[in-house]
Structures are given as C-alpha cells and as structure tokens.
Amino acid sequence: MAEQAHPALPDRDRLARLAELQAAFLASAERADPATKVPSCGRWDVRQLVVHLARIHHWAAAQAERRQEVPLGRGPFDLPALYAACAAELREALARLDPDARAWTLLDDGIPRAEQTGTVAFWHRRQLLETLVHLWDLRIATGEGCAGDDADWLDCLDEVVGTMHPRQVRLGRAPAPEARVTLAPEDVDGTWTLQGAPADAPEVVVRGPVRSLALLAWGRASLDDAALDVDGDRALAAAELARGLTP
Template sequence: MGTKTPEELTGTHHGPMPQPPDPRGAATDLDVLAALQAAFATTVDTVDPDVPVPSCGRWRVRHLVVHLARVHHWAAGQASRTRETPLGRGPFDLPVLYRTCAEELLTTLRRLDPAAHAWTLSDDGVPREQQTGTVAFWHRRQKLETLVHLWDLRAAAGLATDVGPLGDATQWWDAVREVAEVMHPRQVRLGRVAAPPVALVLRRGDGGPEPVDVVLDGGSAVAPAPASPRVVVTGRAQDLGLMVWGRVPTASSALAVAGEGMADDDAHAALAGLVAAGLTP
C-alpha cells in the first residue's frame, strides 16, 4: 500500500466518478477495483503530473501514477505466479501506462480462479508447507492499494476525496481490517517492527453494518488478558483507514483517542509510536 517499491506493497474533475455496481452490497472486490481504476485513470487525465503529493513524501503526481501502474503490473504476475517483465525506466505516457497496467491486472484476475494458489504477502516469511495464499488475496489487496492511492491523487489535486468509490465507507473499513489481518502481522513476522506493547482497538463512529471493533495486536496468537491496557481510536471508517496508512495524523481532530487501563495521554503517545514505527510497509 504504500509509497514503497512494488515488492513492499502502497484541477476539476469532469463528469461523475465511477460507482461500484448495485444493488448495494452486491459489489465484489473486482467490481470495486474496476471502479477505482476507472476513477484513477479519469483523474490522471485532469491533473498536472508535476503537482506534489504531500501524502507520499517527495513524490509528484507522475511518481504516484508510475508507482500504481508498476504495482498493478507486478501484482498480475504475483497472482499468476509468473515473474513480470520490467516496464523500464520511462519516460512514460502516464495515461496510457496506467490504463494498460490496470487492464492487465483486471484481465488477469478475472481469468484466474480466485481459489487458485498465488504468491501473496500473507505468505512472506511463512514456511512453504504452511502457505495458503490465493488469487483472491490480490482482488482485495489491489482494490485497497488503488483506494488509498486514488485518495492520494485527488487530495494532491485539491479534489473531493469522499465521492464515488472513495465515499464508500465499507471499503475504508476493509482497509482497516486488512492492516490488522495482513499488513501489520506481516511487519511483525518479518521483524520490521516489534509486536505492540498494547492492543490498538479501532472503532467505527459512523455506524455501518460491521460495528465489531478491529483489534490490531500484530497477529499475536495469545489473546490479551481482559485487564490489559488498550488504546481505543474512534472515527469515521475513512479517517481510520487513512490513519493506519499514515495519511491522517494520529492527533487529528477527526479521531477520538482514549486509553482503557491507561491514561489518555499515554494512549495518544502509544498510538503515535505504533503508527510511526510502521503498521504497513
């Protein structure tokens, strides 16, 4: 997800943003991915490639577009268990490059059986006999990769970031769940960060069909004791998703942070430390 290499995976808009298919709740991850890709491609057509992207460090729009195109190309190879042919250094025609790689990914994922074995981030650092990754992993991973980077692109250009597929709280809540289920446990498993000293509880404050908290504990197999300290963060699904991906600061007024079994000030400090250490690649 992020702003790293593919292996570490991360103006005015004209016309309506593409929407995930109806009826409500019927859209698959591939449906949403297609809608997000279409929105990204349409936005690329309207934004100056030299516009800075503050959420991605020193990147400009052209770096973001090439990055997501490369990730799509790489992920298509991961899903089909083939080494991708490098795209080269460029320069690229950005709209053509992105549309070509987006279509390659979507075509590949639609062709493959979702249950077929694939190379996935879930299996990094896991013994071969215990690896369980399937093509369906990439349906979700690329959906959420594109969700976050579409936000990056539109925020950089000063465009609305809560319209079309970006306004779908279900997808942002899935981004939160994926960090807790896949990304942060991988960080811990690969030794990039230490297992968190306290559990981080992420709680939707905007309703929705999934009121159950997401608990981020680094994938610990040992359930914390009931009296263990916890950091509880409440906010909209989008703000929580952006926070775990480092796009919204932990001190944002959009987030309510409280400690359970610890002082609120200590909870704020613990949250800031966890996010700074790297919940994601």
Template sequence: MTTDRTGALTLLDTLAGLQDDFLTTIPRVDPATRVPWCGRWRVTDLVVHLARIHHWAAGQASRTQETPLGRGPFVLEQLYATCAAELRDTLTALGPDARAWTLVGNGPASFWHRRQTHETLVHLWDLRTAGGLGLEVEPALWADTVDEVVTVMQPRQERMGRMEPLAAPIELVADDAGRSWLLGAPTEPVPSATVTGPAETLALLLWGRARQDDPRLAVSGDAAALADALGRRLTP
C-alpha cells in the same frame, strides 16, 4: 463499492471501478503536483508506482516473474490504463481460487482482489487529494481497508522483523461502519488507547495519511502509546 446479493464486497468489480476513477483523474491533476504524504513523490511518481504495482501483482497472481516496465519516461494515462487492464484481465482469467503467490505465502488469487483494491483506493485518495478533489467511498470499503491492515499487513510487518510487537493493542472503532478492531498484541486483550471515528479516517491514519489529532477522531486512553504505535511500520 460493489456488493453481491448478500451485501458482501465483490472486490474485483470494486477494483475495476477504482481503477477507472484513478485513470479519469490523472489528466485532471498536474503531474508535477507534490504528494506530501508520500515523501518526495510528485503525481508522476504516484501514477507510475501504482501502474508498476498492478503489473507486479498480475505476475504474482499468475505465479510468473513480471517483465520489468523500464524507467520511462511514460505517457501516464497510457501506462496506467495498460497495467490496470492487465491486472483485471489476469485476475478474471484466473478466477478467485487459482493458486497464487501472495504476501503471506501461497494462497488463492482472490488475495490480490483485496490487496489491489485497497492499494488502489489509498492511492486514488492520494491523487485526488493532491489535486484538491474530493473522494466519496462507502464506509464499508474503508472499513475493509482497516481490517486488511489489522489482520494482514501489520502482523506481516512483525513476522518480517520490520516492527516490534506493541506492548498492548490499540482499539479502533469505526463509528460509521459498526466495526471495531484490536491492532497489535493479540495476546493482550486490554487496549492502551481507543481511537473512534469514520472508517476512512482510521484507514488513512494507519496508512500514514492522517494524524491522531485529526478533529474527526476521538482518542481515549494513553495517547503516547497510540503515537508510539503509529510511529512504527504498520504497513510496507
């Protein structure tokens, strides 16, 4: 994670660092390795997916229709390096305030600094965990992953009719980052359940990579309401 002099996340630099980590991890993991939290995917599918997403996001940021990459087969490291560089170069050239297409309508290109940082972080976790490798990331970055789900992704899922609103919110408390959130049901201030734990585990919970019975998490309140919330399409 990179911060500026005020301590705020500088996400374009953070994105570049995560992309570099992803690229250097690719040759360390057998491409046929299963990625069980991503359905039937193997590592090959994961790498191609993230490369395609970077390529697509570069087009969204510059408001141009991307040229399809084709079906492959691909040389994984070469493909990922090319698409990662394309995204970084595009975002750098545009600057954060350029007008872009985003997941929530027209907005600043900086939207993609954040969105692609968290897309890369989650898939870097996927890749390294599938390969039995650890990943050390500061809690503040994982906390921002949680924040993006709560403030952008889950509300968008509701607006698009991909999930019904929660009857009552779920409180999320990152005890290593000093942050908390209410997920869903913004008009109802009283949470049905509270989940406390490391920001990383909360982020992985929302992205379907951790379970509510994870020993790193403490759950109070209505566990059934939490299970119901987690069973919905909180993210695309």
C-alpha cells in the same frame, strides 16, 4: 495465515469495484499536472505516483499468475497510456484466473511452503485497496476531494489490522505492539485491535469515522485529526502507529 473476514465486512464483488476505482484514478491522472506534489507520499509528484501504481498492478498480475513480471523499464512514459495498460492487464489476469487458485501473495512471506495459503482472491482485495489509497493520495494532491465509500474504507481498515500489520511484525519490520490499540469506527458495528500485544498490556481505544481510522492506519492521518477521539494513553497509541502498520 489465511485472511479471515470480519463479521462487519459486507460481501462485495471486489473485482468489479477494482475496475471502478481504476477508472476513477485514470480520469484524475488525465486531469492532473504530472509535476503536482503529492504531500501524503513524501517527495513524490503525480508522475511518480501514477508510475508507481501502474508498476504495482503489473507486478500483482504476475504474482497472481505465479510468474516473474517483465520489467516495464525506466520510462519516460505516457502516463495515462501506461496506467490504462497496466490496469487492464491486472483486471484481465484476475478475471481469467480462478479466485481459489494458488497465487504468490503477501500472506505467505516468511511462511514455510507447506503452510502457504495465498490465492488469487487475495489480489482482488489487495489491488482494490492499493488503488483506493492512491486514488485518495491523488485527489487530495489535486484538490478533487476524498475517494471511496465507507465499505471501501472498512475493508481497508480490516486489511491493515488483519493482514498488513501482522506481516510487518512477522517480517521484523515492526515490533509486536506493547499496547492494545483498538480502532473503533463510530459508523460501523465492531472494533479492530492490533494483534500481538501482551494480554495485560494497557489498552487505548481510538474512535472516529471509518474513513479517518483507515487513513490513520495507512499513515495518511494522525491522532490530531479532529474527527478522532482517543480513550487512554495518547502517547502509547501514537508510538505504536509511528512504528508503521503498513509497508
């Protein structure tokens, strides 16, 4: 289905914000030791994280243009040069294309062709948020501190609940929720509830800063985070989150 904007989301120039976050990621990558471990990404180090995001940008540019990407190869790579080139490729493709033009997107996985709705604008948002989360990963690994502002993290939370988690369920990567887990930012009007639970399912409300809730949804935080409060069965909420809201 097409993405629907939550009333609390501000209007944003996502392509411009993508460029800002890419520049921040490149600057941090240039300062970082490539061998530094990235705890939020399993066994990855900085080198693997930078190559991953570069590859994702390269792939997304092709998806927006509805073509197969040319593989980048196995490397080794000059990390800053690789990332800068792939980031620019993505920005230039998205700037050149009509945001309303049809594109291959994650909205359409498993959807009959006649019902597909993905457009280039999807990638403005998806790549902004991909960059945001991995900039956070990089800066936490290097000790530079958090990244992004509340508008970024609100967009991130909305995308998980409205797009990424429903896709996980649609593709059979996660079961439909057995509890109504609601994420309630204390610094934003509105709440976000995981879709698909039975109407009579028990409800658990998790409250906290929007950044903490978005990181929780992306598996970068846990319910033990001191910034989060849980109203309801904590074990139920933990079980739903453990099934994976994102790829």
